[in-house]
Amino acid sequence: MPVEHSGHQGGPCGKRVGEEGWRLGWSVPGMARREEQAEGDNHLSLAGNERRPALVASLGTLGLWLQDMADSAQAQKLVYLVTGGCGFLGEHVVRMLLQQEPRLRELRIFDLHLGPWLEELKTGPVQVTAIQGDVTQAHEVAAAVAGAHVVIHTAGLVDVFGKASPETIHEVNVQGTKNVIEACVQTGTQFLVYTSSMEVVGPNIKGHPFYRGNEDTPYEAVHRHPYPSSKARAEQLVLEANGRKVRGGLPLVTCALRPTGIYGEGHQIMRDIYYQGLRLGGRLFRAIPASVEHGRVYVGNVAWMHVLVARELQQRPALMGGQVYFCYDKSPYKSYEDFNMEFLGPCGLRLVGTRPLLPYWLLMLLAALNALLQWLLRPLLLYAPLLNPYTLAMANTTFTVSTNKAQRHFGYEPLFSWEESRTRTIRWMQAMDSSAQ
Numbered sequence: 452m453p454v455e456h457s458g459h460q461g462g463p464c465g466k467r468v469g470e471e472g473w474r475l476g477w478s479v480p481g482m483a484r485r486e487e488q489a490e491g492d493n494h495l496s497l498a499g500n501e502r503r504p505a506l507v508a509s510l511g512t513l514g515l516w517l518q519d520m521a522d523s524a525q526a527q528k529l530v531y532l533v534t535g536g537c538g539f540l541g542e543h544v545v546r547m548l549l550q551q552e553p554r555l556r557e558l559r560i561f562d563l564h565l566g567p568w569l570e571e572l573k574t575g576p577v578q579v580t581a582i583q584g585d586v587t588q589a590h591e592v593a594a595a596v597a598g599a600h601v602v603i604h605t606a607g608l609v610d611v612f613g614k615a616s617p618e619t620i621h622e623v624n625v626q627g628t629k630n631v632i633e634a635c636v637q638t639g640t641q642f643l644v645y646t647s648s649m650e651v652v653g654p655n656i657k658g659h660p661f662y663r664g665n666e667d668t669p670y671e672a673v674h675r676h677p678y679p680s681s682k683a684r685a686e687q688l689v690l691e692a693n694g695r696k697v698r699g700g701l702p703l704v705t706c707a708l709r710p711t712g713i714y715g716e717g718h719q720i721m722r723d724i725y726y727q728g729l730r731l732g733g734r735l736f737r738a739i740p741a742s743v744e745h746g747r748v749y750v751g752n753v754a755w756m757h758v759l760v761a762r763e764l765q766q767r768p769a770l771m772g773g774q775v776y777f778c779y780d781k782s783p784y785k786s787y788e789d790f791n792m793e794f795l796g797p798c799g800l801r802l803v804g805t806r807p808l809l810p811y812w813l814l815m816l817l818a819a820l821n822a823l824l825q826w827l828l829r830p831l832l833l834y835a836p837l838l839n840p841y842t843l844a845m846a847n848t849t850f851t852v853s854t855n856k857a858q859r860h861f862g863y864e865p866l867f868s869w870e871e872s873r874t875r876t877i878r879w880m881q882a883m884d885s886s887a888q
């Protein structure tokens with residue numbers, strides 16, 4: 452089924468806040484706890500002074516307050532740079548850092564396209580610096596990196612639909628990453644976290660299943676498509692750079708995070724599939740057997756892993772430097788289509804068929820036809836449907852992870868339960884729908 456990227460249409464989801472609602476209301480479970488605890492601490496110190504004269508109590512409070520100020524002035528000293536900070540994942544990383552990294556003094560957000568939502572962040576206690584720039588331009592990257600303690604490099608060209616040329620994908624994903632590494636070395640930045648992908652491992656071109664594998668599971672990683680090839684090369688460069696001396700003589704410490712298919716608020720492909728379903732009268736047609744498992748992970752948990760890994764890399768460079776970690780959480784193992792229905796179902800869409808409605812050979816034919824059409828139409832227009840031989844192979848090959856390496860190395864536990872991840876994603880879809888009406 453050729454599934455085209457969509458425009459906006461109204462749908463059957465219930466009315467909620469507008470799309471901005473999820474942006475402005477963004478918060479994480481741990482944050483509320485931290486604030487409550489801070490308040491609780493104040494109450495405790497006041498309670499201790501209750502029976503003393505009022506002046507002593509006030510002085511005590513003032514003292515504590517001054518101490519707090521001094522502590523936070525000392526603690527807030529780190530400068531972080533997030534490349535691709537205005538993307539789907541990048542925005543979540545940025546917001547998570549602001550909420551969960553108390554040592555942050557300045558947060559630099561580097562992206563080709565800056566989002567208007569950055570403005571709202573500039574009123575907080577952390578200095579937020581928005582930098583419009585291109586990772587393929589070494590001098591722009593170096594200027595942004597200079598003086599940063601940590602770089603989280605999420606910028607990338609995510610394209611499995613043939614929208615960009617293989618050369619452009621390589622330029623952004625590989626040359627862009629080289630520029631980030633060189634900038635760290637030249638300017639003296641010691642910590643680099645790279646957002647890699649499950650695709651550096653697989654599925655491979657032979658369609659071998661990767662069933663609940665971990666970072667050490669043997670697998671023949673062979674790629675031909677430009678996107679996974681570029682991510683694999685970039686990851687290799689990042690890992691090889693671990694231990695290089697940066698300006699000032701200290702060693703560069705790097706590691707790579709490999710998310711499986713990310714979902715959550717802001718997920719463009721989910722949006723496209725939703726509107727596709729609306730165009731088809733509220734129905735989607737099963738194309739992939741329900742038994743093919745596809746790994747998924749909630750964007751908030753991926754963002755949390757980035758924040759945690761960046762923090763712990765500074766504490767445990769010997770253990771974590773040069774390592775790769777799959778991103779995982781408690782999201783259930785399901786087929787790509789069944790998993791999407793967890794969100795699309797509550798928005799009124801139905802998945803028709805308990806088995807694929809078309810035989811696989813026919814789907815392959817349609818996918819090949821789409822590829823041919825894309826090629827023929829290229830001089831006139833960009834035809835980039837969701838279904839092509841590569842995306843079909845991705846959706847039709849089991850690839851799931853089961854690991855606890857992140858927990859063992861840096862104490863990672865998902866911040867969001869599956870129920871919460873699901874609820875947040877559904878709310879976002881409902882808000883998106885009501886703002887479209």
Ligand SMILES: NC(=O)c1ccc[n+]([C@@H]2O[C@H](COP(=O)([O-])OP(=O)(O)OC[C@H]3O[C@@H](n4cnc5c(N)ncnc54)[C@H](O)[C@@H]3O)[C@@H](O)[C@H]2O)c1
Pocket residue numbers: 534535536537538539540541561562563564584585586587604605606607608609623627646647648649682709710711712713714
């Ligand atoms: N979405 C997923 O399911 C998924 C899964 C695994 C890994 N990843 C990786 O996560 C990262 C973020 O992906 P995403 O899904 O948020 O994609 P995205 O397209 O939403 O975000 C990428 C961001 O990078 C920016 N960017 C692109 N080219 C740039 C350039 N030349 N210079 C500066 N900025 C540039 C874009 O403007 C965008 O804001 C990517 O590196 C991707 O490979 C994504």
Ligand SMILES: C[C@@H](CO)CCC[C@@H](C)[C@H]1CC[C@H]2[C@@H]3[C@H](O)C=C4C[C@@H](O)CC[C@]4(C)[C@H]3CC[C@]12C
Pocket residue numbers: 609611647648649650711712713720738739787788837838841842843845846
């Ligand atoms: C055959 C169609 C019938 O419904 C469904 C096509 C679905 C595809 C468009 C997606 C299936 C698997 C997705 C990819 C996967 O989740 C992991 C990814 C890794 C990441 O680095 C980038 C995104 C992606 C390639 C993701 C893209 C969309 C799928 C191919």
